[in-house]
Amino acid sequence: MKGISLMLACLMVFSVGLYGQDALTIDDVISMVKAKLRSRTIVQKVNLSSMQYAPSVDDIVRLKKAGASRRIIEAVLAAPVIEPSVAPATPSPRPSPEPWTSSSTVASSEPQATSPKPRSVGLEEGAYPKIELFGGYSRASLEGIGGNGFNIAFSYNPIEWLGLVIDSSSHYANVLGSDLSVHSLNFGPQFAFRFNRVTPFVRPLVGFSTLREGFLGISVGSVTGFSFGGGGGLDVKVANHVAIRAVQFDYLNIRVSGVGADFTRLSFGVVGRW
Numbered sequence: 001m002k003g004i005s006l007m008l009a010c011l012m013v014f015s016v017g018l019y020g021q022d023a024l025t026i027d028d029v030i031s032m033v034k035a036k037l038r039s040r041t042i043v044q045k046v047n048l049s050s051m052q053y054a055p056s057v058d059d060i061v062r063l064k065k066a067g068a069s070r071r072i073i074e075a076v077l078a079a080p081v082i083e084p085s086v087a088p089a090t091p092s093p094r095p096s097p098e099p100w101t102s103s104s105t106v107a108s109s110e111p112q113a114t115s116p117k118p119r120s121v122g123l124e125e126g127a128y129p130k131i132e133l134f135g136g137y138s139r140a141s142l143e144g145i146g147g148n149g150f151n152i153a154f155s156y157n158p159i160e161w162l163g164l165v166i167d168s169s170s171h172y173a174n175v176l177g178s179d180l181s182v183h184s185l186n187f188g189p190q191f192a193f194r195f196n197r198v199t200p201f202v203r204p205l206v207g208f209s210t211l212r213e214g215f216l217g218i219s220v221g222s223v224t225g226f227s228f229g230g231g232g233g234l235d236v237k238v239a240n241h242v243a244i245r246a247v248q249f250d251y252l253n254i255r256v257s258g259v260g261a262d263f264t265r266l267s268f269g270v271v272g273r274w
Contacts, residue, residue, distance in 0.1 A: 023052045023082050026059040030066045036240070039069045039196075046075040054081045067127045128160045128194055129273035134245055136269015140171040142182055142211075142254075143261050147173030149182075151248070151267040155190055163190040165203055167250075169265060179214040182263065184227060184252065199243070202232035209254045209263065225256035227263070235271050243271040 024046065032042045055063075055076055063073050131154075138151035149171030157163040167186045172179070186207030193200050209227040213220050231250030235243040248267040253260050 024049045024079070025052050026055055026062060026076070029063060029068065029072065029076060033063070033066050033068045033072065039071055042068075042072050043075045046072070046079050050080040050082055051076065052082050128157060129241075130157055131155070131274045132157065132163070133272045134248075134269055136245060136267055138169055138171065138265050138267040140169070140182065140263065140265035142171075142180075142263050145173055145175060145180065147171040147180070147182065151265065151269070157192070160194060161192055163192060163201075165190040165205075167205060167207075169267075171265070177215070179217070181212045181214075182209060182254075183212070184209040184254075184263070186227060186252070188230070197237050199235040199237070200232065201235070202230070204228075204230040205250065205252065209252065211254070211256070223256050225254050227252045227254045229253055229263075233267075241273050243273060245269050245271050 029042065029046065032045065060073060060077075063076065134151070134153040134155075136151060138149050140147050140149060149169060151167070151169040153165055153167040155163040155165040165188055167188075168184065170181065170183045172181045174180070184207065186205040188203050188205040190201055190203040206228045208224055210222055210224045212222040229250065229252035231248065233248030234246045236246050237243045245268060250265050250267070252263040252265075254263050255261075
């Protein structure tokens with residue numbers, strides 16, 4: 001009987017030790033986020049564990065600043081808590097408490113009373129890129145005349161869903177022995193809808209386009225006109241700082257001396273993200 005009692009006591013100590021190891025802190029969750037673990041992995045770990053204490057408002061803000069997604073924060077708030085409150089709900093009967101002790105007790109108990117639920121500020125899992133640089137192949141058509149070329153675009157994203165884009169492209173064609181080319185430089189806002197792996201986007205564009213004609217490599221004339229239009233596309237994330245622009249379609253109306261010409265282009269390529 002003494003041996004069985006000893007074995008049961010050891011088993012209880014071992015179980016308590018395991019439970020203590022599964023108790024997470026906010027710093028543990030932040031460490032997993034900064035290690036760039038997948039959100040699903042972190043959420044599973046939190047769901048299988050418990051929190052050492054109820055997260056405060058400051059803890060939620062720290063998680064968001066560290067790049068934790070909405071799903072991670074909600075999992076932390078829903079996890080069971082070993083110590084429901086950092087400070088007792090009622091003041092401790094200490095004689096003549098110092099002013100700072102009283103204020104700190106109130107401050108630590110306030111998050112437990114409010115238990116705010118974080119509000120989602122975007123669609124992306126984790127941080128969004130501030131700068132994006134696209135380059136790739138482009139096929140264009142000007143009033144039915146097709147040409148091959150390239151498309152380059154630079155985007156600065158001050159907020160998650162809005163970017164400021166500078167877009168440039170050049171296309172070349174040969175018609176009846178004459179060399180024709182179209183060079184466009186356009187600007188505009190770009191609205192992105194950021195998900196975990198894919199980012200569709202739309203943008204209006206306005207700028208200038210130059211039409212050039214040459215023969216045997218010698219320029220014989222060019223005209224520049226106002227261009228406006230818009231388009232959109234889809235980026236697919238393949239690495240931390242790399243995405244593939246699976247498709248991008250744009251339409252521009254180029255006006256020269258009051259006459260408009262329809263210009264369309266279809267582009268594909270690689271996007272660098274920082």
